[in-house]
Structures are given as C-alpha cells and as structure tokens.
Amino acid sequence: MSFSIPRNVPSFDNPQRQYENTAWGSSGRSRFPDSGNGYANGASEKISGMFGTKGGLPMYKDKPYNYFASRRKAWFQRKRVLAGIGLLLLGLVYWLGILSPAGDVSKTSGKGEKSTWNMFSRPQSRIDWDERREKVKSAFTLSWGAYEKYAWGYDEYHPISKDGRQMVPNGMGWIIVDALDTLMLMNLTTQINHARQWISTNLTYDQNHDVNTFETTIRMLGGLLSAHYLSTTFPDMAPIPGIQGSSGEDLYLEKASDLADRLMGAYDSESGVPYASVNLHTGKGIVSHQDGGASSTAEATSLQLEMKYLAKLTGEKNYWDKAEKVMQVVDDNAMEDGLLPIFIYADRGTFRDNNIRLGSRGDSYYEYLIKQYLQTSEQEPIYSEMWDQALAGVRKHLITYSQPSNLTVLGERPMGLQGALAPKMDHLVCFMPGTIALGATGGRTVTEAKLEASWSKQQEEEMDLAKQLMKTCWGMYLDTPTGLAPEITHFEIYDPPKMMYDGVLQSPDVLSHSADAEWRKDYVVKPADAHNLQRPETVESLFYMWRITGDEVYREWGWEMFQSFMKHTAADGDAGFTSIDDVTVIPTSKRDNMESFWLAETLKYFYLLFGPTDILPLTDIVLNTEAHPFPRFELGKLFSTGWQRRPRDKSGKVLPVAREAPGNEGGDGKADPQVKVETVQVVATPATVGGKSTLVPKADVTGAA
Numbered sequence: 001m002s003f004s005i006p007r008n009v010p011s012f013d014n015p016q017r018q019y020e021n022t023a024w025g026s027s028g029r030s031r032f033p034d035s036g037n038g039y040a041n042g043a044s045e046k047i048s049g050m051f052g053t054k055g056g057l058p059m060y061k062d063k064p065y066n067y068f069a070s071r072r073k074a075w076f077q078r079k080r081v082l083a084g085i086g087l088l089l090l091g092l093v094y095w096l097g098i099l100s101p102a103g104d105v106s107k108t109s110g111k112g113e114k115s116t117w118n119m120f121s122r123p124q125s126r127i128d129w130d131e132r133r134e135k136v137k138s139a140f141t142l143s144w145g146a147y148e149k150y151a152w153g154y155d156e157y158h159p160i161s162k163d164g165r166q167m168v169p170n171g172m173g174w175i176i177v178d179a180l181d182t183l184m185l186m187n188l189t190t191q192i193n194h195a196r197q198w199i200s201t202n203l204t205y206d207q208n209h210d211v212n213t214f215e216t217t218i219r220m221l222g223g224l225l226s227a228h229y230l231s232t233t234f235p236d237m238a239p240i241p242g243i244q245g246s247s248g249e250d251l252y253l254e255k256a257s258d259l260a261d262r263l264m265g266a267y268d269s270e271s272g273v274p275y276a277s278v279n280l281h282t283g284k285g286i287v288s289h290q291d292g293g294a295s296s297t298a299e300a301t302s303l304q305l306e307m308k309y310l311a312k313l314t315g316e317k318n319y320w321d322k323a324e325k326v327m328q329v330v331d332d333n334a335m336e337d338g339l340l341p342i343f344i345y346a347d348r349g350t351f352r353d354n355n356i357r358l359g360s361r362g363d364s365y366y367e368y369l370i371k372q373y374l375q376t377s378e379q380e381p382i383y384s385e386m387w388d389q390a391l392a393g394v395r396k397h398l399i400t401y402s403q404p405s406n407l408t409v410l411g412e413r414p415m416g417l418q419g420a421l422a423p424k425m426d427h428l429v430c431f432m433p434g435t436i437a438l439g440a441t442g443g444r445t446v447t448e449a450k451l452e453a454s455w456s457k458q459q460e461e462e463m464d465l466a467k468q469l470m471k472t473c474w475g476m477y478l479d480t481p482t483g484l485a486p487e488i489t490h491f492e493i494y495d496p497p498k499m500m501y502d503g504v505l506q507s508p509d510v511l512s513h514s515a516d517a518e519w520r521k522d523y524v525v526k527p528a529d530a531h532n533l534q535r536p537e538t539v540e541s542l543f544y545m546w547r548i549t550g551d552e553v554y555r556e557w558g559w560e561m562f563q564s565f566m567k568h569t570a571a572d573g574d575a576g577f578t579s580i581d582d583v584t585v586i587p588t589s590k591r592d593n594m595e596s597f598w599l600a601e602t603l604k605y606f607y608l609l610f611g612p613t614d615i616l617p618l619t620d621i622v623l624n625t626e627a628h629p630f631p632r633f634e635l636g637k638l639f640s641t642g643w644q645r646r647p648r649d650k651s652g653k654v655l656p657v658a659r660e661a662p663g664n665e666g667g668d669g670k671a672d673p674q675v676k677v678e679t680v681q682v683v684a685t686p687a688t689v690g691g692k693s694t695l696v697p698k699a700d701v702t703g704a705a
Helices: 015-023 073-093 129-151 174-178 180-185 189-202 215-233 251-267 304-314 317-332 363-375 381-397 428-442 457-477 518-524 537-549 553-568 598-611
Strands: 154-156 163-165 209-214 277-279 400-403 407-412 424-425 490-491 621-623 627-631
Touching: 015 209, 073 277, 129 163, 129 189, 129 251, 129 553, 129 598, 154 174, 163 174, 174 180, 174 189, 174 215, 174 598, 180 189, 180 215, 180 424, 180 598, 189 251, 215 277, 215 304, 215 598, 215 627, 251 277, 251 304, 251 317, 277 457, 304 317, 304 363, 304 400, 304 627, 363 621, 381 400, 381 428, 407 457, 424 428, 424 621, 428 457, 457 537, 457 553, 537 553
Parallel strands: none
Antiparallel strands: 154 163, 209 277, 400 407, 424 490, 621 627
C-alpha cells in the first residue's frame, strides 16, 4: 500500500497561510514576544468547540455541555420542533435496533453516563472522524505553542509554573526532536521550520555529561531518523520551501550519525550488553548507579530498530553488529519459555534476580522481537521464533483472570516462574494488545491475513487474546471518575489463580458505564499508583487494533479517552496540558510536567487513530517504542542476523554441543564436519497453546557451547 499525504495539506497560495510561510529570523528564542497578552486566551478557549460547545470545558463527564434557554416559541416554530423531535425519535429507534435484532446498545446511568457499545457494533458512519482528528491537532498545537512560548529550547516543560529545565548544560532538544515527526504528520509548517532552525543552529551532542543510553536512543536518535525518513521520502509533507525534501537535506541524518557515534561507547562492555548510561563527550559507558550495577533488560534490547535503520541508511555495519550482538548474548542465557528477568549485567551478560514482568524494565524487549522481524521484511526468522516462544510463555505463565468478571490480566512473577503470580499491570503493559495483533497479522488487516495460506488457529487465538487484553486496558480508564488510567492497576483474582493455560474464561462482552457495574469490583487502584503521566500505551494499542480489525469501537474508546485528557489535564490559561496526581479525584491536582511523549506518542496515536488508514500503513513501516516511524527494508548483501540460537531441550535449557575428542580434529584444527547436531524442537509452553511449536536453528559446531 502506498503512503498518501494527509488530507489537510495546506494551500500555500492562500493569503491566510502567510504565517505558515514565515521563516523566523532567530531559532534560539521563542517565536512569541514576552508580553502580557498570550497568543491564546487559555486552554479552555483554545480547545473550545472540541466537543460542540463554545463554552469552557465541562468538569465532569456526565454533565451536559450546554443548557438550553427556556423560551416560548411561536406556534409554527413549536411544530417544527415537534416534527424534528419525531424524526430524531425514529432515527433513534432505528439506531438502537429496536426494530431489528442487530441492535446492541443500551443506555446506562451513573459515573460517566454514556451509551454502552458492543465490541462488534455496526460502524458509526455518522461520526466525522476527520473533525475529531482536527481536535487532536488543536490540542497538539496548544501544547506545542505553550512550550514555544514558555520553555523554548529546554528539555523539560512545566505547564503550571510556565518554565523549563535542561537535562544537560546546553540541552538535548528532548521535546523538540521527539515531536518532529508529529509536526510533519500534522503539516505544521511554521513549527517545523522553527524546530529545524533550532536544531541547525543550537543543537549539539558534544556535551560532557552522561545520558541514559536507551532513552536517548529511542527519543533523540529515533526522532531524528524518523524526521529524515518522512522529510526525504514524502517531501510534500509540511514542506519548507527550498530546504526540506531537496537532495541536500541531510541535517537530521547528520545529527543522528553524530549522536549514534557518541552512544557507541555504551556497547563497549565485556559482554556487548550496553551500559545503562554513556558520556556524550568522552563516549565512555557508565555502569548503572542502581540495581546492583545491572542494566534494564528492556533498555538493553530496545535499541535495535534505531541502530539497524541507521546502518541501512549509512552503510556503517558497526551499528548493526553492535545491536545484533546484544540479542545474541541475551538469547544465549536460554531463559525458560522465552521470558526474561528485568535486569542484566552489562559486564557479564547474565541476568540479575528472577523478576519477570512485561511492565517497566521488561516491556519493549518483547515489542522489539516482532518488530525486528517485520523491519527487515521478515528476512530474519530468528526474531519471529523468539517472539512466538515468548508469547507462548506469556500465555502459559502470566495470563490469568480477575474475579468476579473474568477479565484477562497479564500479571507478573516477581520471584521467577516458580514463584507466586502478582495480579498487577503497569499501564506500560497495555502496549501488548496492539503488539500481539501486529504479530498475528504482520500489519495486514485480519481480513487480508485470513486469505493467507499461513493463517492458523494460533493466530486466531492470538487475536482473541489481543481483544481481551485491550478490553482490560480500556477498563482501566473507564473505572475511574476522571476517565483516565492510573500508572498501575491491581486486580482481584481467584485463589489459586485461574490461568489461561488451564482454560479460557469468558468475560462480559461489554463493560457497562454504570457506576455499580459488577466488573468494577475486579479493579483495584492503590493511592501510590493513582497518578497519570499522559502515557500512550493504551491509545497505541487502540490504533493497532483499529487498523488491524477495522472495528470502530476502538476509535470510540479512544475518543472517550481523548476527551478525558482534555477535561482533566489542562493547565490554566494557554499553558497546555500536564500530568496529574490522582485519577480518582475531581478536580485533579496537577503535577507540573508535560512529558515529551505526550507530543511524540500520545497525541500522535490519537491523530492516527482518528485518521485514514493509508497514513503510515502498517505493512510499510514499523514504529519504534517512542512512536517514531521507520520504513521496512530488505537485508541486502551487506547485512545479516549474524548469529544462531543455541539448541535447547523441551524446557528451553541449552543442550551441550557434541565435539570431537582432542586429537581427532582435522588438520585445520576444526571439528570433524561429520559430527552432527540435530535440530531441537522447543515446546516452550504448552504453547501448543496455539498448536505451534518453535524450531530452533541448528547449532554452530564451531561456536561456543
């Protein structure tokens, strides 16, 4: 599928676009003068009309937006009104399916009074999704404009105090670089020009300061690479006349290459697993100051998409080899059923403790398995095998059910796979429904994927799991008074836990909006976990689920979530939006911080969710864990995986490799080529949950056992 330019590309001949063609003379300062009159009259005014009202935003979800005036009408006006009401009632009767068995919508009362939607209800064709997408764009421009006005060039922005802070002495462009591709997708030409000039004249990574290897890679390196991809592949997207899209446009790639070279020192550990931090000036890797000196597993294994794409762009194989080596070292540990502890020592390449979870410090390892397979056009099957094994392990050891409603829960094993299951889900875990769906179809729609000869019962089961987990993540939002999810959610579960491995349990098709709905008993929000950091994972999965299934219920859920963000996270005046302290309390207490991923991920995913499906088609691209799009590509002659998995037995333990006794080698010192090592079939789980086992490649008899 070809990539199409968004429908709202501006006309540069229109005199109303004069400000969009303005090139700002100085990029080192805000575009806005320091005057008492802000460029906006306040968050409520700036986004007024988003929900069909000219007034301020409502504080509560179940309050009407406007109250009609009580005035007597002339008789003919009253008749028109009565006729209109009659037509509306007829339309409502049709829509609710009262005259047809297809209807499955019911009204409820209580917290957040809404219509309750069936997961497979008819498409909502009357909804103007382009208009809703424009509401997201308005929220983005308000957020970006506030940052430009109050904290331009700073790495952090504080909407309540209206100031910023640097993470390193001269700044890293943390917010600016992270938001570049969102600016492009939204065709914000003036803002792109401003950002590009700041990067050109102000941004330097030659700073004597240590930075987090992972965060710098996914946000800064990823942001620069995606900006290069969009600006060169689609030059009409938010064009800068005479600059962007021209053959000489290499600013983003030059900055990316310079940054990557400075990050390379992080990989210079004895094992090849990157250190947690690196000094950008000296290039020296720095051992973690916490967690016994161990690096985060997710952080060490979520650098590959970025390094591989940069290698493909530049032809520098060193980036590729460093990234692949990490995956080999991690996989050589041969952890049971493909599930990894969340800490790994960089010097030894071995894991610390047995804590297994798909939340913080574990999440994106699993995400990058299937995305590496897709990034290189399915030419590295080793990553598909690792993903299949890990997902089967998740189904066997981590998927349980809440009570009394049997919602699907992806829990944790803090003491290892033999320890007790903790019924806890970080919001971060909500990346998983979309990733499972992506892995099941390869980015194609379900309809398209089912036409493939390779479609199997396993993929059907994976899609069912994705849908159920998606419903659980949606419930995290629906359960709170604000309609926003907490950072961590706990669940009431059976004792002993009922595991998916023992049989799939049925949950309600619909989560009712009613305040006394029984499913709410399954959710537990603890005070220490009740904050909301504007995280993107749930809307990210909604985006994937919408694209892959075509079910508009996921867009509807997303719209409710977006409205909740607008109502309960807006800062005063024109200052944008902020994190909040407690999703269970209205009015909300503000945290005074706008995360960079609010612009880079959360609002981008909302924008894509409400937009057409031919923008960033999932069959053509992969999105890194910071929502930066990279193109899929083929390996070509220069690149290869470069390693093989060690053979394992049915429990996943590494098998010894047969070798000749000393003195029996050939004259070249190599083992006798007649020595055979059989392929071993892994039954990683009764992952036969899906009817498919994973074949491990033959061992390399010349390699280490």
